[in-house]
Amino acid sequence: MTKVCVIGAGIAGLLAALAADEAGAEVTLFDQLPGKATPVGLHYLHDPCGLDLEPVVVYNIVLADDSDKSEPHLQYAKKLNIPGDNSLKDLPLRVDGWNLQQAYNLLWERFKDRCEEHTVEPKQLKSLVKGYNMVVSTIPLQRLIPGVSCFGREFKAYLGRPPGMSRALYGNNNVVVYNTDMDYDWYRYSCINGLEWTEGLVKGDHSIIKPIEPEFKNPYPNLLLTGRWGKWKRGVLAHESYYEVKQRL
Numbered sequence: 001m002t003k004v005c006v007i008g009a010g011i012a013g014l015l016a017a018l019a020a021d022e023a024g025a026e027v028t029l030f031d032q033l034p035g036k037a038t039p040v041g042l043h044y045l046h047d048p049c050g051l052d053l054e055p056v057v058v059y060n061i062v063l064a065d066d067s068d069k070s071e072p073h074l075q076y077a078k079k080l081n082i083p084g085d086n087s088l089k090d091l092p093l094r095v096d097g098w099n100l101q102q103a104y105n106l107l108w109e110r111f112k113d114r115c116e117e118h119t120v121e122p123k124q125l126k127s128l129v130k131g132y133n134m135v136v137s138t139i140p141l142q143r144l145i146p147g148v149s150c151f152g153r154e155f156k157a158y159l160g161r162p163p164g165m166s167r168a169l170y171g172n173n174n175v176v177v178y179n180t181d182m183d184y185d186w187y188r189y190s191c192i193n194g195l196e197w198t199e200g201l202v203k204g205d206h207s208i209i210k211p212i213e214p215e216f217k218n219p220y221p222n223l224l225l226t227g228r229w230g231k232w233k234r235g236v237l238a239h240e241s242y243y244e245v246k247q248r249l
């Protein structure tokens, strides 16, 4: 039987475990704090990965700065000091998504007995790739392979809405509001299934890292680096881990 080990039991690791389980593999997960992954500012799944999940319709709204004649995605890039090739570039007004918290709860129930509380250290990697047919890592890349220079730009987030924001504007709709105006210190507000997050440049007790991709070649053919932190890559979405494992097995 194919043996798969998944490092990190956040939503990406659990979706990877699902794909491996569905392929008939024997799955083991390791997490330093099992069942406690905190999705900061997190929104929704962009694909249900075959799970029976509540659909979530999301409206994207951009508050652009009219005094700046450049495109909103370029204003956003300037405000956040990120590349112009960002998520605002071709942002659709409406997105069909799926309830991510529900997916996490469902998957955690399915895999909690196969998840060991264990902090994986870089020195273990060699024995893991030897002992398993496939090792899937979703933990921050530099925690697994410390020589890789993983940088990132740090932002802040807090639960709740920015000052002056009125929910009456959006009714009961799920929204993600982008604000490119330099006069505001927040750049994104979201309210999905009633959970409100504000992401800002400076204020907030949660940290959000936008990874800057390292130059790095994975030396192990049976090691799959997946998820935003596992790949250390901007823009990676949770459901991609499910399809990457599915494709490999």
Ligand SMILES: Cc1cc2nc3c(=O)[nH]c(=O)nc-3n(C[C@H](O)[C@H](O)[C@H](O)COP(=O)(O)OP(=O)(O)OC[C@H]3O[C@@H](n4cnc5c(N)ncnc54)[C@H](O)[C@@H]3O)c2cc1C
Pocket: 007, 008, 009, 010, 011, 012, 013, 030, 031, 032, 033, 034, 036, 037, 038, 039, 040, 041, 042, 043, 044, 045, 046, 118, 119, 120, 121, 138, 139, 140, 143, 199, 208, 209, 227, 228, 229, 230, 236, 237, 238, 239
């Ligand atoms: C603001 C923001 C919004 C996002 N919105 C979306 C969205 O709408 N949809 C979407 O699909 N994606 C979104 N993402 C991207 C990404 O899917 C999410 O960040 C997602 O929560 C990441 O889940 P994860 O499982 O990769 O990481 P985590 O939830 O961080 O899980 C990693 C797990 O690894 C464990 N761990 C860490 N180190 C070790 C170690 N050494 N040994 C063992 N265990 C360890 C941790 O305890 C944790 O449980 C967003 C990201 C950000 C920052």
